[in-house]
Amino acid sequence: xDNAAPDNKTTELADKFxxxxxxxxNQPGRVPMKEVFLTVVVPAYNEERRLPxxxxxxxxxxxKQNYPCExxxxxxxxxxxxxxxxxxxxxxxxxxDAQFDCLLRLVKNEHRGKGYAxxxxxxxGRGKYILFSDAxxxxxxxxxxxxxxxxxxxxxxxxxxxxxxxxRRYDEPFYRHVMGRVFxxxxxxxTSSRLQDTQCGFKAFTRESAHDLFRRxxxxxxxxxxxxxxxxxxxxxxxxxxxxxxxxRIKEVPVLWYHYSGSKVNPFRDSARMIRDIVKVRINDWRGxxx
Numbered sequence: 001x002d003n004a005a006p007d008n009k010t011t012e013l014a015d016k017f018x019x020x021x022x023x024x025x026n027q028p029g030r031v032p033m034k035e036v037f038l039t040v041v042v043p044a045y046n047e048e049r050r051l052p053x054x055x056x057x058x059x060x061x062x063x064k065q066n067y068p069c070e071x072x073x074x075x076x077x078x079x080x081x082x083x084x085x086x087x088x089x090x091x092x093x094x095x096x097d098a099q100f101d102c103l104l105r106l107v108k109n110e111h112r113g114k115g116y117a118x119x120x121x122x123x124x125g126r127g128k129y130i131l132f133s134d135a136x137x138x139x140x141x142x143x144x145x146x147x148x149x150x151x152x153x154x155x156x157x158x159x160x161x162x163x164x165x166x167x168r169r170y171d172e173p174f175y176r177h178v179m180g181r182v183f184x185x186x187x188x189x190x191t192s193s194r195l196q197d198t199q200c201g202f203k204a205f206t207r208e209s210a211h212d213l214f215r216r217x218x219x220x221x222x223x224x225x226x227x228x229x230x231x232x233x234x235x236x237x238x239x240x241x242x243x244x245x246x247x248x249r250i251k252e253v254p255v256l257w258y259h260y261s262g263s264k265v266n267p268f269r270d271s272a273r274m275i276r277d278i279v280k281v282r283i284n285d286w287r288g289x290x291x
Contacts, residue, residue: 077111115220234277
């Protein structure tokens with residue numbers, strides 16, 4: 001695991017290759033190809049209101065890039081019109097997909113929680129690199145460029161971080177920040193992680209590492225049962241624990257993060273569940289379930 005900050009020269013290269021101003025230039029490693037270059041996985045539970053605007057922003061960015069891509073929305077058994085919203089958008093984009101080489105796909109799951117929804121999308125991703133993001137894109141899609149830079153330079157996993165130099169949080173309630181820092185401290189104590197932020201919902205993987213890691217997860221894997229209501233869990237902790245255990249190179253990358261209304265986080269119930277999850281990760285490891 002390598003969390004060292006890039007030197008100034010490396011940062012300049014990242015800005016040059018991946019900044020929005022340069023998306024129409026001939027970028028190294030960004031030549032058109034038949035194979036999907038980037039998959040964006042979006043788990044969605046009752047997101048009929050936020051999803052249309054989020055996807056509009058995503059496609060506005062991706063259609064300016066010079067690589068083939070796909071967006072996979074994984075519906076987590078929503079009981080609103082999330083599925084209809086995505087299906088209508090797929091229909092409206094049929095002719096545009098051929099022009100922009102950026103596909104929209106829908107996966108319909110039973111309601112098994114966000115961790116299982118993310119797993120479903122990651123395992124179906126065909127891109128050379130696979131990103132998952134929260135449906136509200138609290139971290140703007142443009143910041144994927146920062147993660148792709150490190151994947152292009154030999155890292156297997158690049159995770160958005162709201163901590164560290166150049167990271168910025170906007171409009172975050174104080175209690176949410178305190179919850180996050182306390183949780184991170186517990187993650188460090190229980191799992192020996194050195195990561196400053198395991199819970200930012202903006203993480204990218206090489207296809208090989210994504211398919212390997214998400215097949216191995218135990219907490220919200222293929223045996224996950226149906227759940228009731230929204231579930232915020234510690235599935236990210238398990239995935240990153242597995243990545244470190246298997247020797248994958250992990251890069252923590254400072255990103256922008258905006259707090260939007262409509263969060264499904266329950267401070268007490270979800271905190272208890274997430275603490276339980278990190279304890280389970282350590283117990284599973286002691287029992288040899290991650291070998």
